[in-house]
Amino acid sequence: MENQANQVAQLLTEIHCALETRTTIPVVQQTLDKLSLLNFESSPVPALAPQMPAQFEAGLDLAVENIPASLDLLTQALKGAKPYLYWQPDGGQFYEEGSDVGCSYREGNMICTLVGPQNSFFYSNDLFICLFFLQSQTLYRDHMHEASEMYFNLTGPCGFRLGEADWADYPGDSLVWNRPWDVHATRVYQAPFLSVVSWVDNINGLCRVAPRDDWLALEDKLATH
Numbered sequence: 667m668e669n670q671a672n673q674v675a676q677l678l679t680e681i682h683c684a685l686e687t688r689t690t691i692p693v694v695q696q697t698l699d700k701l702s703l704l705n706f707e708s709s710p711v712p713a714l715a716p717q718m719p720a721q722f723e724a725g726l727d728l729a730v731e732n733i734p735a736s737l738d739l740l741t742q743a744l745k746g747a748k749p750y751l752y753w754q755p756d757g758g759q760f761y762e763e764g765s766d767v768g769c770s771y772r773e774g775n776m777i778c779t780l781v782g783p784q785n786s787f788f789y790s791n792d793l794f795i796c797l798f799f800l801q802s803q804t805l806y807r808d809h810m811h812e813a814s815e816m817y818f819n820l821t822g823p824c825g826f827r828l829g830e831a832d833w834a835d836y837p838g839d840s841l842v843w844n845r846p847w848d849v850h851a852t853r854v855y856q857a858p859f860l861s862v863v864s865w866v867d868n869i870n871g872l873c874r875v876a877p878r879d880d881w882l883a884l885e886d887k888l889a890t891h
């Protein structure tokens with residue numbers, strides 16, 4: 667599937683270009699440094715049979731349509747790569763055993779790993795880059811991990827709760843940096859959420875939920891709006 671590798675490489679190139687002006691944020695610079703070291707031609711990863719959960723097809727299309735014009739080249743590359751992508755739900759494999767991620771997240775997410783140690787298009791053991799999709803009205807509960815993390819949000823508005831701060835909304839074409847072990851949560855309103863997420867350093871660590879007493883109320887509120 668040479669075309670698959672080419673299209674995903676093109677998408678990564680456009681992600682790189684879009685982020686080049688934001689390198690004052692350390693995790694962005696680290697992501698680009700590691701991405702630059704990848705040789706797309708000589709990363710022999712077996713082709714992945716494209717996979718797309720049917721229930722998210724319309725939501726993903728809508729998310730792609732909602733990406734702002736400032737990211738036009740990235741959007742075009744994403745449309746080119748879309749038929750080749752391998753999406754899978756995070757069913758808890760990124761979490762410590764028994765983590766209470768909640769039904770809203772479990773049934774509302776999918777991940778397409780572009781670069782990483784497994785199920786990726788390009789192999790790396792010290793960089794993880796994925797497309798991360800959450801359907802509308804989803805709560806991604808407060809959690810933390812050892813890796814330093816970048817959210818390059820392609821769509822918005824979406825809410826983030828960072829540490830003890832109150833919720834704040836972010837537009838499409840925005841960045842969030844979660845330092846190692848910073849607690850963070852995401853909530854998705856009517857517009858489905860699509861973000862480029864990267865992990866640098868200690869990328870094989872697992873996520874740990876950070877319990878809050880308002881999860882059920884937040885999930886109820888999102889579900890009824």
Ligand SMILES: [Fe+2]
Pocket residue numbers: 810811815844850
């Ligand atoms: Fe995270």
